[in-house]
Amino acid sequence: MYPRKFSYVAPSRVEDVLRLLKRYGDEAKLLAGGHSLLPMMKLRIVGPRVVIDLKNLRDRLAYIRDGARAVRIGALTTHAEIEFSDMLKREVPLLPEVARWVGDMQVRNMGTVGGSLAHADPAADWPVAMLALNATFTVQGARKRAVPASKFFKGPFTTALKPSELLTEITVPKPPKGHGWSWKKFERKAGDFATVNVAVIAVPDGRGQIRDVSIAVGSVNPVPYRAAGAEKMLRGKRPDAELLKAAAEAAAEPAEPTSDLRGSAEYKKWLTRVMVRRALEEALSRAGISVEVVQHA
Numbered sequence: 001m002y003p004r005k006f007s008y009v010a011p012s013r014v015e016d017v018l019r020l021l022k023r024y025g026d027e028a029k030l031l032a033g034g035h036s037l038l039p040m041m042k043l044r045i046v047g048p049r050v051v052i053d054l055k056n057l058r059d060r061l062a063y064i065r066d067g068a069r070a071v072r073i074g075a076l077t078t079h080a081e082i083e084f085s086d087m088l089k090r091e092v093p094l095l096p097e098v099a100r101w102v103g104d105m106q107v108r109n110m111g112t113v114g115g116s117l118a119h120a121d122p123a124a125d126w127p128v129a130m131l132a133l134n135a136t137f138t139v140q141g142a143r144k145r146a147v148p149a150s151k152f153f154k155g156p157f158t159t160a161l162k163p164s165e166l167l168t169e170i171t172v173p174k175p176p177k178g179h180g181w182s183w184k185k186f187e188r189k190a191g192d193f194a195t196v197n198v199a200v201i202a203v204p205d206g207r208g209q210i211r212d213v214s215i216a217v218g219s220v221n222p223v224p225y226r227a228a229g230a231e232k233m234l235r236g237k238r239p240d241a242e243l244l245k246a247a248a249e250a251a252a253e254p255a256e257p258t259s260d261l262r263g264s265a266e267y268k269k270w271l272t273r274v275m276v277r278r279a280l281e282e283a284l285s286r287a288g289i290s291v292e293v294v295q296h297a
């Protein structure tokens with residue numbers, strides 16, 4: 001199907017994008033990689049009057065920068081650029097791993113991290129990773145504001161972005177050296193969106209205990225969530241298999257999946273528990289925290 005008729009502009013300055021957004025409001029749509037917007041336009045789910053292509057802003061908004069305490073990623077950075085960043089592999093290895101699992105190579109070469117976050121598909125991968133990493137999003141409108149990942153996703157395909165705003169940058173605090181991490185994405189077939197996706201960051205205390213842990217779960221609710229109850233159970237503990245099982249159960253508690261082509265609600269809830277437990281095991285092992293085996297009489 002062809003999209004509705006639209007005007008096309010490709011400004012080369014952020015100020016011009018903002019001026020156009022202010023003028024056209026929700027009649028305008030920003031075009032980044034086009035891998036979510038164009039299918040929606042072709043299916044006539046959206047029909048913007050004006051498409052504002054961001055491709056001429058790549059010089060300004062496609063970058064990965066290393067800082068003392070955080071890495072900064074420009075919104076127009078592609079999934080592939082994150083996948084192949086040696087600095088990220090060293091500093092925040094979760095990110096290149098997440099990128100590797102997004103769609104296929106064509107999608108990763110065109111799609112952008114900012115486009116994915118702004119699109120806020122409940123089954124997308126970046127929102128889950130950014131939530132686990134306590135990332136902050138820089139949003140530029142009439143003024144600049146910083147929105148934490150935990151406050152950005154409001155519902156399916158709905159974010160804290162106003163029609164007059166552009167997502168410009170993602171700031172990811174560097175997890176401490178020696179942290180463990182895990183990305184578990186269950187997909188029906190290679191390149192598919194997730195049935196369940198889970199990100200875990202685990203920080204050891206150097207004495208075999210968990211100093212800090214973050215667990216984010218996606219695809220089973222309208223927006224991804226942090227498994228706060230499970231995190232609390234694990235902090236300050238020397239884990240054993242029973243604790244991990246209980247934490248995985250607690251992490252799946254808030255999941256309210258719906259039955260669809262990817263499986264029944266019951267199956268997805270069960271899968272959430274399994275994926276969280278596996279992610280915890282992997283992250284703890286990478287953090288050098290051994291899981292005690294409990295001997296039953």
Ligand SMILES: Cc1cc2nc3c(=O)[nH]c(=O)nc-3n(C[C@H](O)[C@H](O)[C@H](O)COP(=O)(O)OP(=O)(O)OC[C@H]3O[C@@H](n4cnc5c(N)ncnc54)[C@H](O)[C@@H]3O)c2cc1C
Nearest residue numbers: 030032033034035036037103111112115116118124125167
């Ligand atoms: C075959 C296929 C498989 C895929 N598989 C996966 C997958 O496994 N996992 C996954 O997470 N995703 C997957 N995707 C989605 C893909 O990651 C998209 O690239 C991504 O969702 C949107 O990024 P984009 O740069 O293409 O944005 P676009 O499609 O250009 O834009 C998406 C939306 O975000 C808005 N937008 C874009 N950039 C900005 C910005 N800087 N500020 C404000 N608003 C902005 C646009 O106006 C639009 O509403 C897949 C897509 C396809 C086609």
